[in-house]
Amino acid sequence: MNHLAADTAARRANVTVLGRPGGRTVVLVHGFGSGQEMWHRILPAFTGEHRVVLFDQAGAGHSDPAAYDRVRHSSLDGYAGDLLDVCAELDLHDVVLVAHSVGAMVAVRAAVAAPQRFSQLVLLAPSARYVDDPATGYEGGFSREDVEELLDSLDHNYFAWSAAVAPMIMGTPDRPELGEELTHAFRQTNPETARDFARVTFLSDSRDVLARVTTPTLVVQCRADALAPATAVRRVHEGIAGSVLVQLAAIGHCPHVSAPEETAAAVLTHLRNPG
Amino acid sequence: MSTADGAEALFQQAPCGYLTTTDDGTITRANDTFLDWAGYRRGDLLGTSVLRLLPVGDRILFSTHCLPQLLTAGAVSEVVVDVVAADRSRRACLLTATRSPAAGDRAAELRIIVFSIPERRAYEQELVATLHRAEASEAARVRAEEDLRRQALRDALTGLPNRAGLDAELTHRLAGAPAPFGLLFVDLDHFAAVNASLGTAAGDELLGVVAGRLRASVRESATVARLSGDEFVVADQLDAAAAVALAQRVQAALGVPLVVQGLEIVVSASVGVAVTASPEDTAERLLHHAAVAVHRAKAAGRRRVEVHDPACTDVAVDRLRLLGELRRAVAGGELRLHYQPRIGLAAGTMTGVEALVRWQHPERGLLPPAAFIDVAEESGLVRELGAWVLDTAVAQAARWADDPAHRTVEMAVNVSTRQLADPGLVAAVTAVLARHGLDPRLLVLEVTETALVTDPETAAATLHALKALGVGIAVDDFGTGYASLTYLQRFPVDELKIDRSFVMGLGVNDGDDAIVATCVQLAHAMGIRAVAEGVETEGQRLALVGMDCDFVQGYLFARPLTAGALEDWAPVDRTRDERAPVRTAG
Structure with missing residues (x-):
């Protein structure tokens, strides 16, 4: 592709700024599987008091496809670099990073690289390594074969996810305000970059990075999380000295989607009374 | 059958599988079609997570993509997943779902439709495999092109970049x-x-x-x-x-x-x-x-x-430019031959000419050899230049010899050191003489002392071969090199051309007088002719007469002239029978 990438980091990452202009800055970092629309349900809890910055990770959502670089984005540090670029360009300081899933490890790497910029880290359903590591007794929840199977599944959905295949949207008459737009956002997933991102996500190992985090951190755990099992989340908590672990009642991997009120409350409580 | 019974029957026996779950994926209902298809009993599924029906890859996708989309946008459609059947086999299916939000005391519900798609899945697998093969072959093509490019940029002999x-x-x-x-x-x-x-x-x-x-x-x-x-x-x-x-x-x-x-x-x-x-x-x-x-x-x-050194650029650049221009000049017909008459001193008549090359430069005008011969020698271009001079001079000599309106003259042509070292010289001279039909005795090749000294054995062999053709040999610029008499005797020489620098000193410098006199004596002692070049004054001419020099050449008599000018200068009737080839063939 020879298209020139957008000239600002904010445009490349499709940055959206919402909320109270003078408020404390909260940057929401989405994970594997979608884009910034993932935060939709939790936004109202933050926008009244905070300035909220949303963006799409490279290759996801409405990020600039020309800015996707298979080499740069073959490691989580590439994504962390994108995040830092956005923060530097918008001149953000005293930032609260709220990050989900693999986005949590992107946030951790950004916070280690530029600790002066961030005042709080909130990690939702994080995992520093998805693949088990029998040598150290670590349980990430997946075997190497599982990851291969995931990549396989991504392939099988290649056609379902390509923009060329028109989705059959069943009516959601009771939620007219969502529907179209959000479904469209979910459909933006590019099969190729989804595959790349899956590989980066599930084959990376950020356990060594945890010990270098100096930013105050809240770790949020869900029940029955298919992606970040309790052992993996606990490892993140134990790896980051002084971090606080909060267990939600919410089930599954996406508490900000399935239980936005509970998730927001846990995060806001922590921000008001850190430690 | 009541409407409710009918609806229930439709639910249970629909042509596709139905599942309903809570927001977190806990199964609340499953229809008969689904149970029959996957081999489960209803009790096996109710209260368990729908994720348990999926192999790990699909479970991740469902968690990260489908559930969030259902909760946020309210629907997902046509997601391809495998369902793990009761017998642990995998059944390909198409999953479409909508979310019915909570209303009153009714909790939110996910309604999932499952279509069995073994054939479509087979096609899709084929398509995906084809896609991957295409990607792989594209990658291989890119690699091959890179290899090719790398090779094109490498020198095959040393492996270094070219x-x-x-x-x-x-x-x-x-x-x-x-x-x-x-x-x-x-x-x-x-x-x-x-x-x-x-x-x-x-x-x-x-x-x-x-x-x-x-x-x-x-x-x-x-x-x-x-x-x-x-x-x-x-x-x-x-x-x-x-x-x-x-x-x-x-x-x-x-x-x-x-x-x-x-x-x-x-x-x-x-x-x-x-x-x-x-x-x-x-x-x-x-x-x-x-x-x-x-x-x-x-x-x-x-x-x-x-x-x-930036200051030196101009000289060197000029040289390189000159070489390029000269290359084009040789091929492009910008070279000219001028002919300087050689006069028999005793009779005062023309017996021959020396062919001298000039370059008709398109911008700088007519250039003498001094302006370009060094560049030609250094570059090897002198071979082509020499070949052109020889051919042109012999052709001219043959024309004059055949033309009754013009006197027949000896043609002297300079041969460079490189030419003399060229093993092809004898064959080239033979061919040129034959091509233009010139009597070999009318051709004199002038070689320098330096050329003889450089590789004496080869020079001697070549000169003997030329001599055998009947061609005359002159040693040019004599006196400036180091050739001794005994050294000279190794070569079949017919003529010594005394260098102009000594001739110019005649009557002015006693030393030069002695050198020229010695050269003439030396030539006569060897039984060959002495030629003085660069004669410009009557005094020099008289001195040479006194030394019994055989031939003279110089501005006193004539500058180098074009063929046409020479014809005008030396009309035939003046000296028709006075041509006296002094040297003997063989």
């Missing part, structure tokens, strides 16, 4: 590197001699060794390339001092004796050094500067390091 590879690498490095950047142009001295005497296989072996030594004597970061033949380039981030030091290291490394095909050879190299002076310096300019410097190193006696 000219194109060097250009690419330098352009890249200059763009990224902070100044200064230095470039060494390494030119092996006398490499042609190795090729000529030991064969090209030995030459190739030598080049391989040189390439290895260059690589070994520079830093890992340095670019080492082979431009062509015996020309190599070393480039790296270097200031002038470091570049010269490296040049000396390279010379030392190359100077270590090596054995090629059983023979010990000592290689020497001339090195031209150039360093970037400004950010505007391109790879091409840097290379050019280094080439100019190496040219100077060669000219100054080889085995030297010369650093590019």
Whole structure:
């Protein structure tokens, strides 16, 4: 592709700024599987008091496809670099990073690289390594074969996810305000970059990075999380000295989607009374 | 059947599987179609997570994609998943779902439809496999093209980058590197001699060794390339001092004796050094500067390091430009021959002419040989130039000999050192004489003393062969070299041409008088003719008459003239029968 990438980091990452202009800055970092629309349900809890910055990770959502670089984005540090670029360009300081899933490890790497910029880290359903590591007794929840199977599944959905295949949207008459737009956002997933991102996500190992985090951190755990099992989340908590672990009642991997009120409350409580 | 019963029957026996779950995926209902298809009993599924029905890959996708989308947008459609059946086999299906939000005391519900799609899945797998094959073959094509490109940029003999590879690498490095950047142009001295005497296989072996030594004597970061033949380039981030030091290291490394095909050879190299002076310096300019410097190193006696000096550029550039122009001039018919009459001193009549080359330069006008003969000699272009002169002069001599309206004259043609060393000279002269039908006795080839000294054996053999053809041999510029009488006797010489520098001193400098007199005596002692060049005054002529010199040539009689002007100058009737070929054939 020879298209020139957008000239600002904010445009490349499709940055959206919402909320109270003078408020404390909260940057929401989405994970594997979608884009910034993932935060939709939790936004109202933050926008009244905070300035909220949303963006799409490279290759996801409405990020600039020309800015996707298979080499740069073959490691989580590439994504962390994108995040830092956005923060530097918008001149953000005293930032609260709220990050989900693999986005949590992107946030951790950004916070280690530029600790002066961030005042709080909130990690939702994080995992520093998805693949088990029998040598150290670590349980990430997946075997190497599982990851291969995931990549396989991504392939099988290649056609379902390509923009060329028109989705059959069943009516959601009771939620007219969502529907179209959000479904469209979910459909933006590019099969190729989804595959790349899956590989980066599930084959990376950020356990060594945890010990270098100096930013105050809240770790949020869900029940029955298919992606970040309790052992993996606990490892993140134990790896980051002084971090606080909060267990939600919410089930599954996406508490900000399935239980936005509970998730927001846990995060806001922590921000008001850190430690 | 009541409506409720009908609806229930439709739910249970629908042509597709139905599942309902809570927001977190806990199964609340499953229809008969689904249970039959997957082999489960209802009790196995109710209260468990729908994720447990999916293999791990699909479970991740469902967690990360489908559930969030259902909760946020309210629907997902046509997601391809496998369902793990009760017998652990996998059943391909298409999953579409909507979310019914909580209303009143009714909790939110996910309604999932599952279509069995074994055939479609098979097609999809085929398509995906094809897609991957296409990607793989595209990747292979890209790799192959890169390989090809890499090869096109490499010299096959040494494995070093070639000219194109060097250009690419330098352009890249200059763009990224902070100044200064230095470039060494390494030119092996006398490499042609190795090729000529030991064969090209030995030459190739030598080049391989040189390439290895260059690589070994520079830093890992340095670019080492082979431009062509015996020309190599070393480039790296270097200031002038470091570049010269490296040049000396390279010379030392190359100077270590090596054995090629059983023979010990000592290689020497001339090195031209150039360093970037400004950010505007391109790879091409840097290379050019280094080439100019190496040219100077060669000219100054080889085995030297010369650093590019911006002040010297013009001279060297002029030289290179001149060479290019001369090349075009030879091919493009810009050369001319002028003929200077040679006069029999006793009779005062023309007996022959010396053919002298001129260059009708399109901008600079008519140039004498002094303006371009050095460049021609250095470049080897002198061979082509010499061949043209010989052919043109012989053709002219033949025309005059055949033309009753013009007197028949001897044609003297200069033969350069390189021409004399050319094994093809005798055959070329034979062919030219035959082509134009000239009596060999009317051709005199003039060679310099220096040419005789350079390779006496070959010169003697060649001259004897030419002599056998009937061609006359003159030694030109006599007195300026070191040829002794005994030395000269080895060659079948017919004529000594006394150098103009002595002739000019006649009557002015006693020493010159003695030299010219000695030369004339020497010639007569050998039984050959003496010719004085550069006669410009009546006094000189009289002195030469007194010394019994045989022939004279000079402005006193005539400048070099065009063929037409010469015909006007020497009308036939004046001297028709006075031509006296003094020398004897054979």
